[in-house]
Amino acid sequence: SQWGEENLQALSIQEGEDVTMNCSYKTYTTVVQWYRQKSGKGPAQLILIRSNEREKRSGRLRATLDTSSQSSSLSITGTLATDTAVYFCATDQGGRALIFGTGTTVSVSP
Amino acid sequence: DMKVTQMPRYLIKRMGENVLLECGQDMSHETMYWYRQDPGLGLQLIYISYDVDSNSEGDIPKGYRVSRKKREHFSLILDSAKTNQTSVYFCASSFDNYEQYFGPGTRLTVL
Numbered sequence: 001s002q003w004g005e006e007n008l009q010a011l012s013i014q015e016g017e018d019v020t021m022n023c024s025y026k027t028y029t030t031v032v033q034w035y036r037q038k039s040g041k042g043p044a045q046l047i048l049i050r051s052n053e054r055e056k057r058s059g060r061l062r063a064t065l066d067t068s069s070q071s072s073s074l075s076i077t078g079t080l081a082t083d084t085a086v087y088f089c090a091t092d093q094g095g096r097a098l099i100f101g102t103g104t105t106v107s108v109s110p
Numbered sequence: 111d112m113k114v115t116q117m118p119r120y121l122i123k124r125m126g127e128n129v130l131l132e133c134g135q136d137m138s139h140e141t142m143y144w145y146r147q148d149p150g151l152g153l154q155l156i157y158i159s160y161d162v163d164s165n166s167e168g169d170i171p172k173g174y175r176v177s178r179k180k181r182e183h184f185s186l187i188l189d190s191a192k193t194n195q196t197s198v199y200f201c202a203s204s205f206d207n208y209e210q211y212f213g214p215g216t217r218l219t220v221l
Contacts, residue, residue, distance in 0.1 A: 031208060042114070042200050042212030043153070088152065097143060097168065098210060100153040 010105040013079060020075040021104040023089030032065055032072040033090045033098065043088060043100075047074070081110045112137050116201050116213035124221050129188035131216050133201030139211075141204045142184040143168075144176060146197040147215070153200065159184055191220045 013019055023032070031050050035043040049056040049063045049072065056063045062075040076083055086105050090098040115134045123129050135142065140161045145153040145168075155168030157176040165176050173195060177185045184203075188195055198217050202210040 033209070040214075042202070042214050043210075044212065045209045048208060097155050097158050099155075100145075102150060102152040 009102070010107070012107045012109070015079060015081055015108055015110050017079055017108075018075060018077045019079055019083075019106060019108075020073055021087055021106070022071060022073045023101055024069075024071045025089070025091045025099075025101075026070065027091070027093055027099075029091035029093070031092060032063070034061075034063055034072075034074045035088045035090060035100070037086045037088065037103070038084070046087075076106075079106075079108045081108050084108045112211060114201055114203055114211050114213035116199075116216050118216060119214065120217050122219045122221065123191050125193055126190050127220075129191045129195075129218065129220075131186040131188075131199055131201075131218070133184045133186070133213055134182055135184075135201075135203040135211070136182065137203060137205070137211065138181060139203035139205050140181065142178065143202045143204070143210065144174070144184070144186045145200045145202065146170070147200060148197050156186065156199075191218075193220050196220045 033048045034046045036046050037043040047058050047061050047063045049065045060077045064073045086103040088103045089101045113136050117132045142159045144156040147153050154170050156174050157168050159165045159178045175187045196219050198215045200215050201213045204210045
């Protein structure tokens, strides 16, 4: 089955830096969601961007969506050590259950 | 308080034993899901339930079955567990499939 793929598997940065992670997907989707999973916890939704939106912001988060290239990005500005987590993109298949990518591990050092 | 609970959190079983994983949610969501998560593979959908007794196979249903007799409870059953079913299992619920609320996970080890 088709599913989202994060382009970079792991990133290590210093607190205060900005970080961007990318996701490409292969099938039509009505929305792209970004989830964050901290160690030992279940994933939690961070931001949702619809297919008719190019950009969505929420606090320090910024998501973009390019439906022509079937790609999305998530940026975090001014990272904190508490942003250390695995970040997943998720796409739908026109309404069925979400398809999750393999995740990008972000490690933020204090 | 929107919450998805999972029991048990950790479980060790021997190959061939039966396994029951339980999930509960307090949001009256119609749709619930079971996923497994393995290193490097992300979340793989096992089963999806659209409401009581309305279950559908996900991408990797082989070796699993589910039961949903009440809207707030969704169980995952492994009959005769296998070592390759060692994984972390997540339950989730959703109102509209746009946002899924996940439980804390169950770490299952099959020896």
